[in-house]
Amino acid sequence: MSTETRDILLQAARSAVQAHGYNALSFRELAKEVGIKSASVHYHFPTKGDLAAALARQYADEAATFLDELRASTQDHAQLVAGYTAAFRKALENDNRMCLCGIMTAEYDDLPAAVRVEVDRFTSVNTRWLADMLGRRRPQESLQALESQALAVFAAIEGAQLIARGREDVGTFDRIIAAYVAAGLFG
Amino acid sequence: MSTETRDILLQAARSAVQAHGYNALSFRELAKEVGIKSASVHYHFPTKGDLAAALARQYADEAATFLDELRASTQDHAQLVAGYTAAFRKALENDNRMCLCGIMTAEYDDLPAAVRVEVDRFTSVNTRWLADMLGRRRPQESLQALESQALAVFAAIEGAQLIARGREDVGTFDRIIAAYVAAGLFG
DNA sequence: ACCTGAACACCGTTCAAGT
DNA sequence: ACCTGAACACCGTTCAAGT
Numbered sequence: 145m146s147t148e149t150r151d152i153l154l155q156a157a158r159s160a161v162q163a164h165g166y167n168a169l170s171f172r173e174l175a176k177e178v179g180i181k182s183a184s185v186h187y188h189f190p191t192k193g194d195l196a197a198a199l200a201r202q203y204a205d206e207a208a209t210f211l212d213e214l215r216a217s218t219q220d221h222a223q224l225v226a227g228y229t230a231a232f233r234k235a236l237e238n239d240n241r242m243c244l245c246g247i248m249t250a251e252y253d254d255l256p257a258a259v260r261v262e263v264d265r266f267t268s269v270n271t272r273w274l275a276d277m278l279g280r281r282r283p284q285e286s287l288q289a290l291e292s293q294a295l296a297v298f299a300a301i302e303g304a305q306l307i308a309r310g311r312e313d314v315g316t317f318d319r320i321i322a323a324y325v326a327a328g329l330f331g
Numbered sequence: 332m333s334t335e336t337r338d339i340l341l342q343a344a345r346s347a348v349q350a351h352g353y354n355a356l357s358f359r360e361l362a363k364e365v366g367i368k369s370a371s372v373h374y375h376f377p378t379k380g381d382l383a384a385a386l387a388r389q390y391a392d393e394a395a396t397f398l399d400e401l402r403a404s405t406q407d408h409a410q411l412v413a414g415y416t417a418a419f420r421k422a423l424e425n426d427n428r429m430c431l432c433g434i435m436t437a438e439y440d441d442l443p444a445a446v447r448v449e450v451d452r453f454t455s456v457n458t459r460w461l462a463d464m465l466g467r468r469r470p471q472e473s474l475q476a477l478e479s480q481a482l483a484v485f486a487a488i489e490g491a492q493l494i495a496r497g498r499e500d501v502g503t504f505d506r507i508i509a510a511y512v513a514a515g516l517f518g
Numbered sequence: 519a520c521c522t523g524a525a526c527a528c529c530g531t532t533c534a535a536g537t
Numbered sequence: 538a539c540c541t542g543a544a545c546a547c548c549g550t551t552c553a554a555g556t
Binding site: 163164165167168240242246247249250251252253254263264267292293295296298299300301302303304306307308309310311312316319320322323324326327328329 | 350351352354355427429433434436437438439440441450451454479480482483485486487488489490491493494495496497498499503506507509510511513514515516
């Protein structure tokens with residue numbers, strides 16, 4: 145069942161980190177929310193870094209699954225772009241939260257190595273998918289150019305989410321994405 | 332003189348926040364670095380929020396001055412773009428740090444209102460300058476379209492900085508900016 | 519297998535007290 | 538005007554002890 149304490153902890157921690165980041169995550173608050181003592185949280189996750197690594201790992205896995213399904217669902221470029229950006233929009237819709245890995249990237253200096261690995265993997269999953277999508281439109285393009293463009297698209301969307309979050313306004317996200325589309329950033 | 336305790340505190344705090352963010356900023360570490368006790372830091376800045384607000388205010392002021400000078404220095408579009416992006420590159424060159432307001436935006440939910448005001452002002456200063464720059468190239472464009480494009484450029488650059496920081500590689504920033512230029516994002 | 523209370527060194531903040 | 542030590546309620550972490 146997915147109602148085990150460990151999974152409940154992960155779910156609560158994910159919400160907290162997407163809202164406040166890694167540094168602000170508190171084992172004591174988390175424990176209170178779940179109904180156990182903070183010392184018990186350490187039974188499931190020895191350190192805060194272990195919790196965050198599990199969180200980021202799960203997040204990257206889910207992203208990979210989502211992107212596989214999205215790619216399989218359509219060949220239409222505009223629909224792929226719409227499906228991709230909609231995923232980042234959802235975080236903002238969810239109480240002005242951010243992409244888990246986006247907010248953790250801002251705290252990169254404070255992340256344990258095991259967490260960094262998973263955050264980096266999330267980026268790889270995204271940029272590989274984007275490079276593949278861009279490559280279908282421009283099959284003659286070099287792999288290096290596609291990877292640079294994919295990284296640019298990923299960075300631009302994370303940035304749009306960051307700025308929109310700072311304004312507490314999803315409409316800002318939409319306007320920025322529309323400007324990206326108009327400029328031809330998505331190929 | 333700029334060697335007063337208050338200014339030394341501001342300088343040390345700025346470095347710390349640009350590296351680790353608002354939440355990770357510690358009055359006790361700051362005090363140790365400056366050579367006073369943490370209780371004394373509260374004499375200069377009653378709360379952590381007061382310190383961060385002063386920090387962000389100073390940062391936004393400096394940005395406004397820098398941008399005024401940049402605008403006065405040249406009419407050439409490519410040079411304006413180069414000068415603008417170079418400013419964000421500098422933070423990365425400085426031990427992989429981030430834009431003070433960029434990293435604080437990621438922690439937006441935890442910022443006191445007085446800090447948010449200054450972070451928002453930094454964004455305004457930037458987007459107004461960008462809209463003006465973009466408007467010189469396309470005088471016939473509507474103000475609304477220019478503001479949306481300006482916000483998009485700002486978001487894209489903050490995102491580029493965020494992703495490059497996560498890779499601890501300034502070259503990533505350069506590649507992403509080059510992709511933006513190639514796509515025509517800067518007009 | 520899972521949870522707990524108590525302890526440790528941290529944190530921001532307050533305040534009475536010093537110079 | 539500027540600084541301090543001591544106290545307060547917080548924090549992550551450890552560990553011996555419980556069931």
